[in-house]
Amino acid sequence: MTEHAVVIAGGGPTGLMLAGELALAGVDVVIVERRANQDVDGSRAGGLHSRTIEVLDQRGIAERFLSAGKEHPAVGFAGTVLDISDFPTRHNYLLALWQSQFEPILADWVDELGVPILRGREVVGFAQDDTGVDVEVSGDTSVRAEYLVGCDGGRSLIRKVAGIEFAGLDPSTSWMIAEVEMDEEPELGFRRESVGTHALGRREDGEPVRVVLTEQHVEHTGDPSMDELREALVSVYGTDFGLRSASWISRFTDMTRQAASYRHGRVLQAGDAAHLHPPQGGQGLNTGVQDAVNLGWKLAQVVNKTSPESLLDTYHAERHPVGAQALHNTMAQVALSTPDDRHQALRDTMTDLLSMDEPRRRIAAMLSGLDIHYDLGEGHPLLGRRMPDLDVHTADGPTRVFTLLHDARAVLLNLGEPGGFDISPWANRVRLVDARHDGVWELPVVGEVTAPAAVLIRPDGHVAWVGDLTDPELPQALATWFGAATPA
Numbered sequence: 001m002t003e004h005a006v007v008i009a010g011g012g013p014t015g016l017m018l019a020g021e022l023a024l025a026g027v028d029v030v031i032v033e034r035r036a037n038q039d040v041d042g043s044r045a046g047g048l049h050s051r052t053i054e055v056l057d058q059r060g061i062a063e064r065f066l067s068a069g070k071e072h073p074a075v076g077f078a079g080t081v082l083d084i085s086d087f088p089t090r091h092n093y094l095l096a097l098w099q100s101q102f103e104p105i106l107a108d109w110v111d112e113l114g115v116p117i118l119r120g121r122e123v124v125g126f127a128q129d130d131t132g133v134d135v136e137v138s139g140d141t142s143v144r145a146e147y148l149v150g151c152d153g154g155r156s157l158i159r160k161v162a163g164i165e166f167a168g169l170d171p172s173t174s175w176m177i178a179e180v181e182m183d184e185e186p187e188l189g190f191r192r193e194s195v196g197t198h199a200l201g202r203r204e205d206g207e208p209v210r211v212v213l214t215e216q217h218v219e220h221t222g223d224p225s226m227d228e229l230r231e232a233l234v235s236v237y238g239t240d241f242g243l244r245s246a247s248w249i250s251r252f253t254d255m256t257r258q259a260a261s262y263r264h265g266r267v268l269q270a271g272d273a274a275h276l277h278p279p280q281g282g283q284g285l286n287t288g289v290q291d292a293v294n295l296g297w298k299l300a301q302v303v304n305k306t307s308p309e310s311l312l313d314t315y316h317a318e319r320h321p322v323g324a325q326a327l328h329n330t331m332a333q334v335a336l337s338t339p340d341d342r343h344q345a346l347r348d349t350m351t352d353l354l355s356m357d358e359p360r361r362r363i364a365a366m367l368s369g370l371d372i373h374y375d376l377g378e379g380h381p382l383l384g385r386r387m388p389d390l391d392v393h394t395a396d397g398p399t400r401v402f403t404l405l406h407d408a409r410a411v412l413l414n415l416g417e418p419g420g421f422d423i424s425p426w427a428n429r430v431r432l433v434d435a436r437h438d439g440v441w442e443l444p445v446v447g448e449v450t451a452p453a454a455v456l457i458r459p460d461g462h463v464a465w466v467g468d469l470t471d472p473e474l475p476q477a478l479a480t481w482f483g484a485a486t487p488a
């Protein structure tokens with residue numbers, strides 16, 4: 001039996017991001033991945049939202065993705081285009097980048113960090129006890145770990161074996177999705193009719209055509225065949241546009257479910273394994289990557305014995321509401337897309353409302369992940385929110401706040417007079433940086449906020465404490481989030 005501190009089941013977007021975060025914190029982690037390589041069936045998810053690009057920027061790897069994708073200054077809500085170019089972030093756009101491009105880039109980073117991936121293998125079972133988890137891997141291998149994280153997608157075996165309830169709604173609609181070559185130029189764009197909305201699209205000239213067709217029935221077993229796709233095209237458009245070949249044919253539904261608990265002792269859930277919803281609004285991959293960034297440093301601190309296990313409960317407390325919000329807004333988007341005159345009237349009303357600044361900002365910030373506010377109690381508006389990527393001047397010269405987070409360690413950023421606080425009892429976990437920022441502090445949706453004297457920034461970029469260095473609550477905040485003070 002081999003041993004690792006953490007086993008991650010699933011090397012999709014969530015599992016890869018989590019592995020990177022754990023490796024940065026020095027944790028011995030292994031990924032078990034069913035696929036033999038990082039190839040994705042079809043292109044799947046279409047883009048990265050602002051907050052996801054920000055978390056990649058916090059690790060110094062955003063450029064790798066930006067150079068492979070294309071920026072669009074807007075996000076979509078049930079077909080309404082919401083401009084986000086006025087958002088106070090360096091990444092005030094949606095990055096069009098297929099999941100099939102995203103995963104290999106992320107996997108390269110994980111590889112550089114030295115994380116082993118058992119490819120072509122799967123977790124087939126596990127049993128946990130007081131001190132660890134015995135993880136059964138196909139090929140007659142057993143791994144002993146302190147923690148097991150299920151990043152194994154919507155059909156998660158980990159979630160099922162752990163007996164975690166996956167509560168929510170059964171599907172009401174099924175869509176066929178395909179990437180195809182056609183001899184004739186198809187009718188690109190949306191077509192709404194009584195059964196639902198259909199779409200044919202292509203991002204770039206020369207790319208395959210992406211087909212999404214609402215199906216007549218919800219119940220199906222397995223992926224559709226080429227004949228079924230052809231038949232469906234003909235029944236909607238009266239022609240198959242000379243359908244020649246398909247590199248991917250699949251289907252998805254609007255099933256909407258969430259794990260009742262993201263933690264079951266030494267077993268945790270993240271990504272689609274924890275929350276599943278249809279692709280409207282493009283949030284699944286994004287939410288999973290951000291789950292990983294919330295969980296990574298906490299799990300690392302527990303494994304490294306700097307924090308008690310109870311820190312892991314904050315993962316569920318913080319991320320379950322974010323997942324629930326994604327489920328909620330996709331349900332609204334599915335409902336708004338209902339193809340009848342009454343829903344058309346509702347869509348028109350929503351579009352009208354969303355043309356106003358305040359509603360547009362609210363909904364767009366929710367989809368972009370820029371409005372996330374963990375409930376860390378009353379206080380300055382920054383508390384629990386993401387730290388903005390300010391330009392700051394430090395003793396080492398000008399830098400950006402996100403650059404200070406590249407090594408995934410907490411930062412106590414002091415913008416007041418230098419000195420006055422002894423960080424040495426936490427110096428192996430938290431870096432004290434004296435800095436100056438001359439501009440305004442502006443948060444998405446909230447607007448301008450008063451400049452704080454100092455902020456404690458967690459490795460995930462969220463603010464855990466705001467005050468000045470003489471605040472008697474600062475040592476408690478440090479101990480709560482980063483473990484007890486240790487002798488210098």
Ligand SMILES: Cc1cc2nc3c(=O)[nH]c(=O)nc-3n(C[C@H](O)[C@H](O)[C@H](O)COP(=O)(O)OP(=O)(O)OC[C@H]3O[C@@H](n4cnc5c(N)ncnc54)[C@H](O)[C@@H]3O)c2cc1C
Nearest residue numbers: 010012013014034045046123153271272282283284285286
């Ligand atoms: C058509 C479509 C369009 C989408 N569009 C968007 C979009 O625009 N934006 C967006 O954010 N999201 C979108 N999504 C959702 C997105 O694809 C998922 O949310 C995302 O892939 C979730 O990542 P994950 O790593 O949590 O799970 P997955 O990507 O499902 O990865 C799970 C991994 O676990 C592996 N695995 C499964 N079981 C085991 C096991 N027992 N042992 C070992 N390995 C295992 C699988 O091989 C897989 O690699 C879309 C999805 C679809 C289907």
